Amino acid sequence: MNIVVCIKQVPDTTDVKIDRNTNTLIRSGVKSIINPYDTHAIELGLQIREKLGGKVVVISMGPPQVIDSLKEAVSMGVDDVILLSDRAFAGADTLATSYTLAEAIKSIGNVDLVICGKQAIDGDTAQVGPGIAEHLNTPHTTYVNELCNINSANITVKRMIEGGYEKVEMDLPALITVVKEVNEVRFPSIRGILRSREIDVPIWTSKDLNIDFTKIGLDGSPTQVVSVSTPQINTQTEIFTGNAKEQVHKLLEALNEQKIF
Amino acid sequence: MDYFLTEKQQIIRDLCHRISQEKIKPVVQEYDESGEFPWEIMDILAKSDIFRVFIPEKYDGLGGGIFEMSLATEELSRVCSGIALGFAATGLGSMPILLFGNESQKQKYMTKVADGTIAAFALTEAEAGSDASNMKTTAEKDGDYYVLNGVKQWITNGGVADIYTVIAMTDKNKGSRGATAFIVEKGTPGFSFGVKENKMGIRASTTMELIFENCRIHKDQVLARPGMGYIVALKTLDRTRPGVGAQAVGIAQGAIDVCLKYSREREQFGQPISNFQAIRHMLADMSMQTEAARALVYAAARMIDSGAKDISKESAMCKCFAGDVAMKVTTDAVQIFGGYGYMKDYPVEKMMRDAKITQIYEGTNQIQRDVIASNLWKK
Structure with missing residues (x-):
């Protein structure tokens, strides 16, 4: 079983702040991590390899610093990693990104299963996984929370839907995107x-890929982010003083004034 | 203090720290109360290669020694010394094989230990504690087999281990030269387990009786030669005592860790108690004593790994000193926490209960002092 796992390096969003003047992410000093959903994709790849043998290759597209995330994947036990990095890839939207990743997967060759996280925590589009499958012309299933069965010919998974799950069987090669519930990630x-x-x-x-240059990077991206903004938060705070009785009285007055009751 | 750890040693320490914080910390209280064996944690330690740290590369290990075993034990004990003991006592249980096993025994058993198979060491009996020469378990020769009869008591990892090194008398007339060490596998007919002990501390560690009733062990399972059982036991304990020292250092450091946090948060007289000289001096003493214990444990472990022959004194010193430090530091930690420290909702009372065993097992601290003293006039 030859498995490719696609990962993305993302800023640890628990630390991220937005510069209100430029409306961009303040990246300096923010730790980069493997997109958390993607770590579950790596874990699933490793579990399938433990059961069926074969190889797990992790790929990622991004600047050279993504090497750190790929090395982290190696520390978890994957066989090989590849970084797709080129100025020509920069500025890619989900269409161009999924095209580029799909071409890399074709170059790796004989891939039975591609696993992605359900979405990245920075962009939240959930489009790259399915996009890769479309470019590869293979079936795909998103939001997978359980692997039911896999053999050399096909795969059966459960995917989360509102209020329940669907059980889906696909012929291989195929692509799945996984949610966190699918497994617990190893150390x-x-x-x-x-x-x-x-x-x-x-x-x-x-140059290492057999690609159409009009389909990659900024030029190959029909969608472009025009601006990023954060919602204005309009809250006024008033702290009441006095003993408990007085404070309750003032609170009731204020609520009456605002016609909340 | 910088102990100039190698890259590999830093990796061992950091990974054990991460596993402790993320996986052990949330379940410490649960295992302390239930007394169940923490299989889920052993599985994580095994998959992360922690069991390999003290095993030569030839047997699928990482080529480290007592120092690496101590580092891992210390870091795990910082969060739970009971859970850490599942690993550390496997080191003790397999050390006789590593030291005295022949090539095929090492190949067969050490590779399993490297993969995370639990091991145990069985010397103690009801009437043979500090006086190990008073053991009653016998192994009578019968053709190619030895027939074991007797009961081993308070065996750490008893019942959960698959591999046991058992010391039994093959010739009672020869006294201490009549003991022999055997490798016994769980499931051998005639080998069963007695009661599981209900302990004061290290409750996540399983302690059980081993019962031998006409248990037939093939002569290929003898470690070293018949009659060398005591030497096997003593040389093993000389090498593994820094592990107990490291466990004690870990317990003490864990107590300091929680005290530093608590004393900043707890306010009395309108300010954090960390402002008070009484608390600050206690913490300064606790840190000094713990660092001194750590330095002694590391120095002894490195001396052992260097291949030095005369190690009994240093090994006894580091175990004894660190055990006494752990007891004192955890007692002070309960004092710093005050009334809260006495409650099971807070972590320090458990650390104090856990610390006590480090003054007792693998030779009481009184026996350690005997060992140290008897070496003082040598040469």
């Missing part, structure tokens, strides 16, 4: 960490 192993420190992460550029 790295010491041998994995040692290997991750030694490994030279291969970098593929646009």
